[in-house]
Amino acid sequence: MTHTAPRRARVRAPELIGKGGWLNTGGKELTLVDLRGKCVVVDFWTFCCINCLHVLDELRELEEKHRDTLVVIGVHSPKFVHEAEHQAVVDAVERYGVAHPVLDDPELATWKQYAVRAWPTLAVIDPEGYVVAQHAGEGHVHAIERLVTELEAEHEAKGTLRRGDGPYVPPEPEPTSLRFPGKALLLPSGNLLVSDTTRHQLVELEEDGETVVRRIGSGTRGFADGGPREASFNEPQGLALLDDGSVVVADTVNHALRRLDPASGEVTTLAGTGRQWWQGSATSGPAREVDLSSPWDVALFGGKVWIAMAGVHQLWTYDLVTRTVAVAAGTTNEGLVDGPAAEAWFAQPSGLAATADRLWLADSETSALRWVDGDGQVHTAVGTGLFDFGHRDGAADQALLQHPLGVTALPDGSVAVADTYNHALRRYDPATGEVTTLATDLREPSDAVLVGEDIVVVESARHRLTRLRLPEEAVRVESVAHRTRRAATEVAPGRLSLDVIFQAPAGQKLDTRYGPSTRLLVSSTPPELLLKGEGADTELARELELNPAVPEGVLHVSAMAASCDDDPATEYPACHVHQQDWGVPVRLTETGTDRLPLVLAGMDEG
Numbered sequence: 300m301t302h303t304a305p306r307r308a309r310v311r312a313p314e315l316i317g318k319g320g321w322l323n324t325g326g327k328e329l330t331l332v333d334l335r336g337k338c339v340v341v342d343f344w345t346f347c348c349i350n351c352l353h354v355l356d357e358l359r360e361l362e363e364k365h366r367d368t369l370v371v372i373g374v375h376s377p378k379f380v381h382e383a384e385h386q387a388v389v390d391a392v393e394r395y396g397v398a399h400p401v402l403d404d405p406e407l408a409t410w411k412q413y414a415v416r417a418w419p420t421l422a423v424i425d426p427e428g429y430v431v432a433q434h435a436g437e438g439h440v441h442a443i444e445r446l447v448t449e450l451e452a453e454h455e456a457k458g459t460l461r462r463g464d465g466p467y468v469p470p471e472p473e474p475t476s477l478r479f480p481g482k483a484l485l486l487p488s489g490n491l492l493v494s495d496t497t498r499h500q501l502v503e504l505e506e507d508g509e510t511v512v513r514r515i516g517s518g519t520r521g522f523a524d525g526g527p528r529e530a531s532f533n534e535p536q537g538l539a540l541l542d543d544g545s546v547v548v549a550d551t552v553n554h555a556l557r558r559l560d561p562a563s564g565e566v567t568t569l570a571g572t573g574r575q576w577w578q579g580s581a582t583s584g585p586a587r588e589v590d591l592s593s594p595w596d597v598a599l600f601g602g603k604v605w606i607a608m609a610g611v612h613q614l615w616t617y618d619l620v621t622r623t624v625a626v627a628a629g630t631t632n633e634g635l636v637d638g639p640a641a642e643a644w645f646a647q648p649s650g651l652a653a654t655a656d657r658l659w660l661a662d663s664e665t666s667a668l669r670w671v672d673g674d675g676q677v678h679t680a681v682g683t684g685l686f687d688f689g690h691r692d693g694a695a696d697q698a699l700l701q702h703p704l705g706v707t708a709l710p711d712g713s714v715a716v717a718d719t720y721n722h723a724l725r726r727y728d729p730a731t732g733e734v735t736t737l738a739t740d741l742r743e744p745s746d747a748v749l750v751g752e753d754i755v756v757v758e759s760a761r762h763r764l765t766r767l768r769l770p771e772e773a774v775r776v777e778s779v780a781h782r783t784r785r786a787a788t789e790v791a792p793g794r795l796s797l798d799v800i801f802q803a804p805a806g807q808k809l810d811t812r813y814g815p816s817t818r819l820l821v822s823s824t825p826p827e828l829l830l831k832g833e834g835a836d837t838e839l840a841r842e843l844e845l846n847p848a849v850p851e852g853v854l855h856v857s858a859m860a861a862s863c864d865d866d867p868a869t870e871y872p873a874c875h876v877h878q879q880d881w882g883v884p885v886r887l888t889e890t891g892t893d894r895l896p897l898v899l900a901g902m903d904e905g
Contacts, residue, residue, distance in 0.1 A: 308902040309429035313412035319385045319403025322392050325468030329400060331428055336461025337370045338447045339424040343415045345378050346391035347702050349593055349609045349647050350437050351419040355395055356552055357440040362399060368451050370465040373401035376410040379688060379702050380781050381720035390760045394479040394497050399467050416897060417881045426454040434900045436879025442804030475762040476511055477502060482746040483757050483764060484538040486561060492546060494535040508755055508764035515564050522553045522573050527564035537596030539604060547604050549594040556594060556617060570617050570624050577876045578859055583625035586617055598651035600658045607648040607660060614648060628677060632857060633880050635665040635684045643677035646685060650705035659714050661703040668716055668727055680727050681734055684824060685882055689780035690721045698734035699780055705746035715754060717744040724756060738767050787884040789891035792847035796894045799839040802901030803862040810863040810874050820857040828852035845887060856881045858899050
């Protein structure tokens with residue numbers, strides 16, 4: 300019987316190049332020739348991006364299942380200036396347990412060769428070195444697995460498949476007490492509790508912040524309740540103390556809230572199912588029955604536990620009395636929009652701190668400090684949007700942060716911000732509207748906690764807690780400002796055809812049982828850039844009209860498509876949601892293109 304290969308668009312894969320070199324290969328430089336005979340998935344990611352972290356988790360099972368035929372290659376493509384530092388990439392690869400080779404591409408050379416427009420993007424290369432599919436966003440791994448299975452059969456039959464070990468070489472483990480700790484909490488005993496994120500544990504330290512009292516959690520990825528040795532976490536982050544002395548834990552990669560009884564060390568689950576929330580999932584209900592999405596921090600405010608739901612750009616609440624969860628603020632759209640809670644936009648909220656009348660939050664992807672008042676209105680103190688960041692003190696309306704992950708309320712009504720990618724601790728004073736720098740030369744600070752007259756900073760990439768005196772006078776630093784460094788796409792003024800490419804994976808069809816299965820949302824910065832075409836609709840193609848009077852800006856495009864297994868014999872077909880947000884910098888020129896294709900899944904043949 301002859302094996303017929305399915306017809307597939309094929310494009311010769313560009314070489315993998317990056318000035319930062321290779322990680323997780325034992326020092327070997329890899330080329331596409333070295334990968335010939337393997338199915339290759341190239342994952343374009345950057346470590347600030349929550350969707351990229353979701354894809355890393357999605358890929359783990361695929362890598363394990365096809366370990367002798369599939370090689371995943373991460374191409375690290377930075378958004379923020381800090382992410383272009385080689386040591387920061389080395390840290391991120393260990394921090395997130397990346398168990399495949401990674402190419403550090405600080406100048407986006409390979410990103411440009413593959414015409415990538417969004418984080419994350421996955422390209423599939425067949426064993427003969429051709430790109431056969433591209434996917435942007437998350438939720439595509441089921442489709443990639445089906446394609447890999449087809450490629451295995453096809454190339455086994457042709458004699459072009461090479462089985463055996465891939466090029467991954469794990470790094471040597473480091474013997475530190477903490478490994479990329481995330482958040483910290485002062486316990487009533489005076490001891491400190493720290494989420495030891497990369498080791499999947501909580502660690503109790505003595506008042507000195509160094510001596511280990513005990514570890515809670517098995518130390519391997521998992522989702523199990525029980526005593527301190529039996530319980531397991533998956534990259535835990537935020538911690539909050541409840542009135543009864545127990546601690547709520549944001550168990551980030553388990554998409555769950557856990558409860559620790561400090562007296563017994565017993566861990567139980569408060570909220571979440573272990574599954575990630577997707578568009579269409581419930582947004583409120585009994586806490587153990589509702590999916591969450593990468594909860595990054597927690598804080599007690601107004602009698603409820605507020606949750607920084609980084610994975611869907613929202614704030615949720617957990618009601619301690621009714622044991623229910625619900626969305627409290629945010630639309631799931633990523634950006635910076637103030638106003639009533641239900642209409643506000645956030646971008647990976649990652650740090651929370653409550654005072655009597657304000658819930659402060661570090662909104663990391665907009666490099667912003669924001670707050671929610673008692674009436675549910677959302678405000679911005681520092682920050683302008685997704686593309687501006689830097690280290691600049693002074694009046695809050697022109698001050699700049701760079702991807703902050705933590706915020707701490709100070710006794711005088713001001714707040715300290717763990718300004719993570721600036722390696723600094725910053726301060727915002729609402730009374731004066733001024734931003735100052737409290738400390739520099741920290742290494743990726745991710746949280747800070749008040750201990751008497753001192754502030755204890757979680758220096759995540761130095762694997763330690765650092766105690767600082769709250770200075771009377773702020774430190775002065777040179778101002779720097781940055782914009783995201785992606786090259787703008789040159790487009791013609793006037794009509795622009797926006798095409799989101801989506802091909803349902805083999806054996807699937809668009810799911811139209813409950814109405815349209817696709818959704819497209821378009822907006823722009825500045826808003827005046829779009830004369831026509833903004834808003835939401837169900838078609839994945841749209842005619843836009845660009846304002847010739849606006850020379851440059853950013854098109855924000857959010858697309859979703861749902862597909863289901865196409866087998867009439869199956870009563871309950873498995874369904875999958877594919878989604879991605881793009882921020883496409885554009886520059887208007889008369890010689891620019893009049894078509895903008897964005898690949899959600901498939902290949903652009905237009």
